[in-house]
Amino acid sequence: DAMVIQNPRYQVTQFGKPVTLSCSQTLNHNVMYWYQQKSSQAPKLLFHYYDKDFNNEADTPDNFQSRRPNTSFCFLDIRSPGLGDAAMYLCATERRGVNPYEQYFGPGTRLTVT
Amino acid sequence: AQSVTQLGSHVSVSEGALVLLRCNYSSSVPPYLFWYVQYPNQGLQLLLKYTSAATLVKGINGFEAEFKKSETSFHLTKPSAHMSDAAEYFCAVSGDTGGFKTIFGAGTRLFVKA
Numbered sequence: 001d002a003m004v005i006q007n008p009r010y011q012v013t014q015f016g017k018p019v020t021l022s023c024s025q026t027l028n029h030n031v032m033y034w035y036q037q038k039s040s041q042a043p044k045l046l047f048h049y050y051d052k053d054f055n056n057e058a059d060t061p062d063n064f065q066s067r068r069p070n071t072s073f074c075f076l077d078i079r080s081p082g083l084g085d086a087a088m089y090l091c092a093t094e095r096r097g098v099n100p101y102e103q104y105f106g107p108g109t110r111l112t113v114t
Numbered sequence: 115a116q117s118v119t120q121l122g123s124h125v126s127v128s129e130g131a132l133v134l135l136r137c138n139y140s141s142s143v144p145p146y147l148f149w150y151v152q153y154p155n156q157g158l159q160l161l162l163k164y165t166s167a168a169t170l171v172k173g174i175n176g177f178e179a180e181f182k183k184s185e186t187s188f189h190l191t192k193p194s195a196h197m198s199d200a201a202e203y204f205c206a207v208s209g210d211t212g213g214f215k216t217i218f219g220a221g222t223r224l225f226v227k228a
Contacts, residue, residue, distance in 0.1 A: 105150075
């Protein structure tokens with residue numbers, strides 16, 4: 001089945017220690033999103049890629065970076081995680097031009113910062 | 115600008131009873147409207163979407179929603195609740211200026227009592 005995969009599902013990192021979360025998709029969608037979701041809150045958009053074009057939300061901290069080396073993969077790098085960065089991180093994809101705005105989400109990575 | 119309001123952060127129903135989750139939106143352009151469901155420690159799953167075709171939209175798991183422009187509403191219903199429907203539900207709106215930001219409501223947690 002075509003899907004969005006996130007690894008790892010659970011990640012523990014230390015305060016200030018860089019961490020990378022990964023997302024891959026077999027849907028061949030041209031848009032990939034990263035969201036941060038804290039407990040009992042709606043997902044908050046961090047950034048997205050439309051093909052190779054990167055767009056950062058204005059309120060996304062500089063501590064968060066992303067890479068999309070090819071259509072299938074997208075990475076979220078947190079350079080110096082703080083306790084406030086503990087959250088669920090969701091990757092989503094979209095096929096803009098065919099089913100605009102319809103997003104397919106991965107299962108998420110729950111990040112714990114100790 | 116677009117916005118979404120979900121009325122009721124928690125809704126409790128008995129198994130077999132009608133489920134009604136309320137969503138009101140604001141949009142200066144014809145909106146794309148979505149309902150997503152999220153189970154604990156999972157990503158969001160698309161339940162249904164409205165994209166200016168039929169105003170009554172049928173989704174997965176027996177859910178449906180009706181787009182009412184005059185009331186700016188997109189309420190989610192299911193005739194008979196099942197225990198497996200217990201989850202968090204998010205209403206979302208997109209389509210503003212062809213951008214990439216989806217506005218999510220704050221979410222409604224549905225409890226189903228036996």
